Amino acid sequence: MPSVLIVEDEAAIADTLIYALQAEGFATTWLGLAGEALALLERQPFDLLILDVGLPDISGFEACKRLRRFSDLPVIFLTARDAEIDRVVGLEIGADDYVVKPFSPREVAARVKAILRRLAPRDAPTPAPPGPFQVDLERFRIHYQGQPLVLTRHEFRLLQTLLGQPQRVFAREQLLDALGVAREAGYERSVDSHIKSLRAKLRQVRPDLEPIQTHRGLGYSYDPER
Known part of the structure; x- marks a missing residue:
């Protein structure tokens, strides 16, 4: 119960x-x-x-x-x-x-x-994508360039969603769905805040790379070549 x-x-x-x-x-x-x-x-x-x-x-x-x-x-x-x-x-x-x-x-x-x-845990977890990120769904951990990232639950869900479909541009509303947050006025700004925090943590590992890309007026994507 x-x-x-x-x-x-x-x-x-x-x-x-x-x-x-x-x-x-x-x-x-x-x-x-x-x-x-x-x-x-x-x-x-x-x-x-x-x-x-x-x-x-x-x-x-x-x-x-x-x-x-x-x-x-x-x-x-x-x-x-x-x-x-x-x-x-x-x-x-x-x-x-x-x-x-x-x-x-x-x-x-x-x-x-x-x-x-x-x-709730998924019955069939998605495999970790190739490249600089390794996703451990059982332990809710993500490694970047071999180093573990200290992420909040929302940051983990956002990054997991972006990594799952490289190059795809996710609108803020779609990322809110991934977080399980209602699509209500003003909530989209919280996605920007979480993305900003994620980028700062990634730069601590590799300041020369920018894997999360901004598409103005559209949303965000993961570019494995950045």
Whole structure:
């Protein structure tokens, strides 16, 4: 039974989420403070975290940053703030989805199922492409020029997608699909942020090469000859 940790300080909202998730077959745990949740996550595994942004002790954004220091657990933010910049910031710091209050608990449950379905291991992993990159899908690692890259889960998915089809130009919307992120206004900018971070990590290994190419107005591609 997949397990979901809900961190929400409003009991009424938490109750609706618990009911909807349990109806879909999820085990749920509810906490009202981010600090308590981070302590629990360090000692107990969960399949997904639903995290309110406006918590009384630590903001959800700050809690997610701290979580990413030790875990790639999928995160869905809950918030009353619907500004585009808030959505972009939430995705850039490592969230998988962003739900604005008021919301439908059944929709949140559907998003949880969609994220976990996308992140489930494939029965037949794709082989590592030839060239300077080696992809280890079992360990979720990518080596570049023989050196292991320290990647976030989103960076790994982006690079894996680009490497899978050299020379193909992927639109930002297609890369969002690869990340399992909804195609909503402003989210495309988070792809640019992840690509910028990826390039910086690749340049640390080979500053003279630029394997990820930008196609202005179109998207990005992997060029094995660069």
